[in-house]
Amino acid sequence: MRIALILEYDGSTYCGWQSQLSGGSVQDAVEAALSKIACNDIRVVTAGRTDSGVHATYQVLHFDTQAQRPMNAWVRGVNALLPTSIAVRWASQTSDDFHARYCATERCYLYLLSNHAVRPGLCHGKVGWFHQPLDLERMRVAAHMLLGEHDFSAFRAAECQAKSPVRNLTKLEITRQGDLVIFELRANAFLHHMVRNIVGCLIYVGKGKYPPQWIKELLAGRERRQAAPTFSAAGLYLAGVTYDAKWKFPAFVEPPLALLLPRIGEIA
Structure with a gap:
């Protein structure tokens, strides 16, 4: 079965999304957490690769697994195993035809x-x-x-x-x-x-x-x-990835800047 996820992360301390030989990528952390929940190795496909220091509020990925788990396990369960700077915000089973990268419009x-x-x-x-x-x-x-x-x-x-x-x-x-x-x-x-x-x-x-x-x-x-x-x-x-309505992704809404930054505005 194929599962789609939406992630957010603070990329400040990571070498970027994509796995590197030296480790330290967002992908490494996400795959490690997913693999523990699935009890076997999980490899993910993402909508786009972010560079070192780049953040995400709506990153989309998919993976295939034979593990039968409630959807909540792919959200709260995975989040319990992730660094605090990365969080799964949404998960859903999807069609085997869905591809996080190639289906994005x-x-x-x-x-x-x-x-x-x-x-x-x-x-x-x-x-x-x-x-x-x-x-x-x-x-x-x-x-x-x-x-x-x-x-x-x-x-x-x-x-x-x-x-x-x-x-x-x-x-x-x-x-x-x-x-x-x-x-x-x-x-x-x-x-x-x-x-x-x-x-x-x-x-x-x-x-x-x-x-x-x-x-x-x-x-x-x-x-x-x-x-x-x-x-x-x-x-x-x-901040967002758009798909055809048939894939039933939640619409992305730009987060209030107050959630991204501790202070906004001019300093007197």
Whole structure:
């Protein structure tokens, strides 16, 4: 039988989602806990791999098992065996045709950026940080140029293993709450470091280093070395994965920022 799970995790102390020879990944911890409940080795398939330091509020995975367990065992039972920084939020038996990665139609990421002259302490590891003032209107003009289907080679990590650099970015919204700048990005899929590279380039526009039109030039040039450096992983959250209604996944709702951060707003 095939089981689907929804996870959340604080990625600050992990080397990323995917198992590494040296250990220390989110996948390692999840598979170890699932295997104890199933009483045999479990291997999982996920909707997307997050990098070292990246968080998730709605990560989806599936696994196959012959173990007959109540659904509650795959939630509360697994959580009892997981580190406190990882939690299963939902579990359900699903069809053998379901695939966490290939059945997904859209992914949503949030990037939280502290835009204050002084670096954050209480929110360390939970937000990115940029110390200079940012012009959000310029950034929004630039962001609009990224919407739609494009070759995102200029925003792709050199080690990206995707067969094609073409992605369809359906939403890129930038808002501010006090000192916190929130980027929301949705696409059919993302390239390795794509969100962090986009955020880095938009910050270059926001601080006045380049005009908004520079983003269109980057898209056309398809040269990663012409773009801004990859921005910090600390503020990045996998916030949702969308599936066809037939799979009966609960709708993902962006969590209140107060649940992600201990303090939001300007410091007087």
